[in-house]
Amino acid sequence: MDKSLTAKYNVAAPRYTSYPTMPYWELDTFSPNQWIRSVKTSFNETNTKDGISLYVHLPFCESLCTYCGCNTRITKNHRVEEPYINAVLKEWQMYRTIMGDVPAIRELHLGGGTPTFFSAGNLQKLISGLLDWxxxxxxxxxxxxxxxxxxxxxxxxxxxxxxxxxxxxxxxxFDPAVQLIINRHQTLEQVRDVTHMARKIGYTSVNYDLIYGLPLQTMDSLVSTMNLVSELAPDRIAFYSYAHVPWIKPGQRKFTEADLPDAPTKAKLYEIGRSLLKNYGYTEVGMDHFALPNDALVKAGTEGTLHRNFMGYTHQHTQLMIGLGVSAISDSWYAFAQNQKKLEDYINDIELGILPVFKGHVLTTDDLVIRKHILNIMCTGQTLWNHHAEPCEALLMGIERLEPLANDGLIELCSWGLKVTETGKRFLRNICMALDTRLYRDKPSTQLFSMAI
Known part of the structure; x- marks a missing residue:
């Protein structure tokens, strides 16, 4: 990687699982009623053909992983499981009432937290309740x-x-020193056993999440981890940049910036990891994701049907994604909504029969135009302008901001659109940021996002 480009573009940047990004949601003009109307509209438009996606946030963990940026509740008290499941099922029933017809489930994902904190029996109760009718x-x-x-x-x-x-x-x-400082402990044997067990039972896809830029991580430790992972041959690998946001997640203050790889070293960690994954036979998909050549993600990337939402990359496309559980985020395409972030507030709303949405954003016409192009760039590495259908000043201003990136060889920019170059694949967040009109209209005075590299 060109060191000068790395230095120039290693700035705080959103990950663009949504546009507008959450710090730029217009909370004052949002109401739960607007959200409900947008859900019903999106459901009526797409349920019959595409179905809907469900994300369920299960926040409980028995110990705090100090690198983690997710909304979690640390407890060893497993009596919390059943009341939480009951609350999620009540929330789902509220959405069933809003939709007014039988939903077609296209995607269902359990995230956390630690979904396997819950007993197998309680997970069966949860899923059976969600899939009933x-x-x-x-x-x-x-x-x-x-x-x-x-x-x-x-x-x-x-x-x-x-x-x-x-x-x-x-x-x-897998490095013991890294696991100790981030308080995330699992052995190679445990990973191997679960992987082999899953494949024996019949699971068709196993993904591993790996992170570069962690405290005390070195070139040697990353290479060792990658070599061990390659022996187990997961179908997919998410190779994420560690997001250091201690002002949001105080648990990250267990270590200091001095424990983290500096920016040039972190860039090298990424390049080494990326190179090793390609040598192992994995294909790069979008940003941060790698998969074996016969995986559905690779096929979707090749065919231009890759999709990205709050759950990350998927080869499935739905317009409506409902997030259930504390802090879960939903997307109707026309609006975003987030549930109460504090567990007690979430449970209280459910008990009162109130949809537990506490903030959100209704997309403007300009938002929808910019969102489409950012999604195209993130998923296909290119996008086409439609000057007749999109008389959008925000887009024109964004195209002007893209010119320096074209000069640096990150994109090919012309009158019809843009195409990300091989060099530019490493800088997708920066390319999308150039189109982010809301960010440029209201540049933050403090750091809101993690660094791009």
Missing amino acids: VNIHPQAELSFEAHPGNTTEAHLQTLFDLGFRRLSLGIQD
Whole structure:
């Protein structure tokens, strides 16, 4: 990687799982009633053909992983499981009432937190309740995140019997020193056992999450982790940049910036990891994702049908995604909404029969135009302007901001659109940021996002 480009573009940048990004949501003009109307509109437009996606946030963990940026509740008290499941099912019933017809489930994903904190029996109760009186789309896919240290055969078999075929394991790094400082412990043997168990049961896809830029991580430790991972040959690998945001997640203050790789070293970690994954036979998909050549993500990337939402990249496309549970984010395409972030507030709203949405954003006409182009860039590496259908000043201003990136060789820019170059694939966040009119209109005075590299 060109060191001068790395230095120039290593700035705080959004990850663009949405546009506008959450700090730029217009909260004053948002209301739950607007959100409800947008859900019904989106459902009526797309349920019959595309179905809908469901994300369920299961926040509980027995210990705090200090690198983590997710909304979690740390407890060893498993009596919290059943009341939480009851609340999620009540929330789902509220959405069923809003939609007014039988939903077709295209995607269902359990995230956290640690979904495998919950017993196999309670997960069965949750999933059975969610899938009661729904249609299962012919192309439906069900997936869940799991901790290698507490995932049992009962978890795997129960969820498999309910239709789950995709499993994602949080690995991050196998180096003992890194695991100690981030308080994330799992052994190679545990990961191997869960992977082999899942494949024996019949799971068709196993994903590993890996992170570069962690405290105390070195070139040697990353290479060692990558070599061990390659021996287990997961179908997909998410190779994320560590997002250091201690002003948001105080748990990250267990270590200091001095423990983190500096920017040039972090860039080298990324390049080494990326190179090794390609040598192992993985194909790069979008940003941060790699998959074996026969994987559906690779096929979607090749065919231009890759999609990106709050759950990351997917080869499934739905316009409506409902997030259930504390802090979960939903997307109707026309609006975003987030649930209460504090567990007690979420439970209280549910008990009162109130949809637990506490903030959101209704997209403007300009937002919808910019969102489409950012999504195209993130998923296909190119986008086409439509000057007749998009008389959008925000887009014209964004195109002007793209010119320096074209001069640096990150994109090919012309009158009809743009195409990301091979060099530019490393800088997708920066390319999208040039189109981010809301960010440029109101540049933050303090850091809101993690660094791009």
